Amino acid sequence: MSELLDLNLVEASEALKNKKISSLELTKAYLKSISDTSSLGAYLEIVEDKAISMAKESDKKLIDGTARPLEGIPIGIKDMFCTKDIKTTASSKILENFIPTYESTVTQNLWNDGAVILGKLSCDEFAMGSSNETAAKGNVINPWLKNKKMSPGGSSGGSAAAVAARSALAATGTDTGGSIRQPAAFCGITGLKPTYGRCSRWGIVAFSSSLDQAGPLTRTVSDAALMLNSMAGYDQKDSTSANLKMPDLMDYLDKGIKGKKIGIPKEYTQDGISEDIVKFYEKSIHWLKDEGAEIIPVSLPHTKYALPTYYIIAPAEASSNLARYDGVRYGARHEASSLDEMYELTRGNGFGDEVKRRIMIGTYVLSSGYYDAYYLKAQKVRRLIKEDFENVYKKVDYILTPSTPTTSFELGEKQDPLTMYLNDIFTVPASLAGLPGISLPVGLDNSGLPIGIQLIANSFDEPGLISTARILEKSAGFNFIADGAAK
Amino acid sequence: MPNKDTIVDVPTVNKIARLCRLDIPEVNKESLTNDLNNILGFVAQLDEVDTSNVEPLASVTGHKLPLRSDDVNDGNIEDLVLKNAPESSSGFFVVPKVIE
Numbered sequence: 001m002s003e004l005l006d007l008n009l010v011e012a013s014e015a016l017k018n019k020k021i022s023s024l025e026l027t028k029a030y031l032k033s034i035s036d037t038s039s040l041g042a043y044l045e046i047v048e049d050k051a052i053s054m055a056k057e058s059d060k061k062l063i064d065g066t067a068r069p070l071e072g073i074p075i076g077i078k079d080m081f082c083t084k085d086i087k088t089t090a091s092s093k094i095l096e097n098f099i100p101t102y103e104s105t106v107t108q109n110l111w112n113d114g115a116v117i118l119g120k121l122s123c124d125e126f127a128m129g130s131s132n133e134t135a136a137k138g139n140v141i142n143p144w145l146k147n148k149k150m151s152p153g154g155s156s157g158g159s160a161a162a163v164a165a166r167s168a169l170a171a172t173g174t175d176t177g178g179s180i181r182q183p184a185a186f187c188g189i190t191g192l193k194p195t196y197g198r199c200s201r202w203g204i205v206a207f208s209s210s211l212d213q214a215g216p217l218t219r220t221v222s223d224a225a226l227m228l229n230s231m232a233g234y235d236q237k238d239s240t241s242a243n244l245k246m247p248d249l250m251d252y253l254d255k256g257i258k259g260k261k262i263g264i265p266k267e268y269t270q271d272g273i274s275e276d277i278v279k280f281y282e283k284s285i286h287w288l289k290d291e292g293a294e295i296i297p298v299s300l301p302h303t304k305y306a307l308p309t310y311y312i313i314a315p316a317e318a319s320s321n322l323a324r325y326d327g328v329r330y331g332a333r334h335e336a337s338s339l340d341e342m343y344e345l346t347r348g349n350g351f352g353d354e355v356k357r358r359i360m361i362g363t364y365v366l367s368s369g370y371y372d373a374y375y376l377k378a379q380k381v382r383r384l385i386k387e388d389f390e391n392v393y394k395k396v397d398y399i400l401t402p403s404t405p406t407t408s409f410e411l412g413e414k415q416d417p418l419t420m421y422l423n424d425i426f427t428v429p430a431s432l433a434g435l436p437g438i439s440l441p442v443g444l445d446n447s448g449l450p451i452g453i454q455l456i457a458n459s460f461d462e463p464g465l466i467s468t469a470r471i472l473e474k475s476a477g478f479n480f481i482a483d484g485a486a487k
Numbered sequence: 488m489p490n491k492d493t494i495v496d497v498p499t500v501n502k503i504a505r506l507c508r509l510d511i512p513e514v515n516k517e518s519l520t521n522d523l524n525n526i527l528g529f530v531a532q533l534d535e536v537d538t539s540n541v542e543p544l545a546s547v548t549g550h551k552l553p554l555r556s557d558d559v560n561d562g563n564i565e566d567l568v569l570k571n572a573p574e575s576s577s578g579f580f581v582v583p584k585v586i587e
Contacts, residue, residue: 098571099570099571101564101567101570101571102567196547196548197548210545210546210547236553236555239552239553240546240548240552242548242550243550302536304532305532305533305535305536307529308529308530308531308532308533309530309533311526311529311530312530312533319507323507326508327573328572328573328580328582329568329571329572329580330571330572330573331571331573332573333573333574336583337583338583338584338585339582339583339584339585340508341583342582342583343508344504344508344509344510345510347507347508347509347510348509348510348511348512349510351509356509356511356519357519357522357523357526359507359509360500360503360504360507360509360519360523361523361526361527362507363503363506363507364495364499364503364523364527367503367506374530376543377533377534377538378530378533379543379544379545380536380538380541380542380543380544381533381536381538381541382543382544383541383542383543383544384536384538384541386544386547416525417522417525417526418525418526418529421529432547433547434547434548
């Protein structure tokens with residue numbers, strides 16, 4: 001078993017194409033992993049029969065020479081993606097029995113390219129959270145420091161935990177303010193949030209539509225490239241989908257970074273960031289310099305306003321998007337004698353505390369008399385944040401930052417909503433500007449928890465992001481496996 | 488933005504909850520009001536930023552939204568549309584009685 005689990009996505013794909021292994025044995029190894037690591041709570045739904053039948057289908061194609069790019073690769077899907085005939089709950093009680101009658105574009109793209117579904121992965125409720133603790137069915141446990149019950153991060157906490165625990169070869173995630181990059185950092189894996197518009201949002205449960213973007217969580221940068229190749233693409237069904245062809249990212253793995261300019265923003269080394277993270281941030285700067293990059297200090301002056309801007313815009317959009325859960329067309333209904341009472345009880349009982357807080361904040365900042373002071377103001381500051389990046393990208397090619405101010409924390413440790421929001425301080429700015437970012441593991445802190453470093457590229461420069469991340473990955477040589485991972 | 492300590496009080500919270508049709512049990516109102524004040528106090532720091540000549544940014548894509556032809560079409564998937572409805576009858580969603 002272990003040898004199968006040792007293969008990363010690119011290696012497994014090679015082994016499948018060379019017929020050294022079959023998709024059926026690989027898929028069965030992962031199904032066993034899922035059951036061996038079930039105490040982590042990463043999966044909400046396991047679709048064993050479907051996985052086996054898809055794997056058999058893939059094996060036929062591998063034999064008859066019609067294999068597609070992800071043929072036979074068993075993956076997990078964040079429960080924010082609608083999957084036809086497979087329960088999709090967004091980790092919310094209000095959707096606990098929702099079975100979509102259609103497939104999201106991103107997951108359809110993955111199946112069209114031969115991937116095999118293992119199941120649906122837990123996340124924070126409606127992707128609102130940074131610790132996976134707002135999930136209706138309970139938190140996921142980070143496979144690192146298994147005796148301590150650490151948070152896997154969020155909102156794609158199930159996705160990150162499954163990849164780190166080797167119960168999925170790769171997983172999909174969604175990122176609104178850091179929901180791919182922060183859990184990837186906490187779980188010692190790679191997480192890539194593409195440029196806004198790269199991946200279709202069609203069929204993804206909507207949270208904040210001007211920010212939501214799908215992306216892969218994987219073991220390596222090459223794995224992320226291979227996954228994103230399949231996930232991305234223009235889609236008429238999403239009006240904000242970019243009609244731009246993405247080059248084959250696998251062609252950019254070994255382009256190097258000689259002569260590239262890396263920006264180091266002074267605003268990202270603030271008080272409150274852990275010493276070990278600062279140490280590895282400095283190491284990362286040196287590694288890139290040693291590989292021929294030019295290091296340039298830069299400034300993104302509105303960085304400190306990114307989080308307050310985000311916590312107006314995201315709840316505002318969420319309050320509007322979540323108005324659809326009214327107990328009429330789908331989702332749970334709480335019976336009542338009048339229509340209004342039915343709405344109020346359905347929503348009051350169906351949503352968890354964090355979701356309610358965000359709906360309330362969003363409704364308030366959009367309400368008559370407050371719209372200009374909050375929502376319009378935030379949209380204006382959002383422009384200034386985007387312009388900061390535009391100015392910096394006149395001088396540099398990539399920006400290097402820590403992914404998070406701290407490594408993972410114990411579940412239950414952060415009770416105050418605002419303290420929790422601060423987790424996303426380094427990931428939110430790129431989200432507001434719609435830029436692609438990747439977090440990859442570069443080392444362990446003194447308690448043995450993974451440290452993530454983030455690279456941010458200009459819009460639609462995923463190819464360059466991959467080349468640069470590969471250099472950092474090789475220099476860091478991170479090859480630790482979580483103690484709670486399947487053996 | 489108003490003074491950060493008392494941005495919303497319980498009556499305001501009741502009003503917001505009514506606007507978004509959210510039942511908030513009486514026992515939770517105090518702590519929810521506190522949470523909302525903390526969050527609204529935190530976002531109030533945007534007041535420091537001079538935005539007098541800045542246009543609001545609603546979309547980062549920069550592209551014009553595409554238009555589709557306005558075809559009237561029920562999709563012919565009535566069964567699928569109603570499949571997840573808590574209650575339906577004869578091709579309709581059913582809600583509690585709204586006319587006395």
